Amino acid sequence: MKALAADAYEVLDRDWSIRAEPALAHVRSKIFGVCLPKDDTRDYFKITKPLAKKVDQLGICFSCGSAWVLR
16 A cells, blocks of 8 residues: 555544534544545545445345345
8 A cells, every 4th residue: 555645635633524424423432534635536426336336246235224235
């Protein structure tokens, strides 16, 4: 793995992380955020669409609120 230069990322505090994603408030003591301003993976649809296709090919089904289910 390639190390990141010190100016390539910024560690964000818990308050910022909770503001960005309020659903994480219940695990506040366990989280932090990292900002990677030069990262081009912010298009989550572009990333998750092929990922969903791959996990489907592997026979993995996700169900909200439960463990992974193999088909």
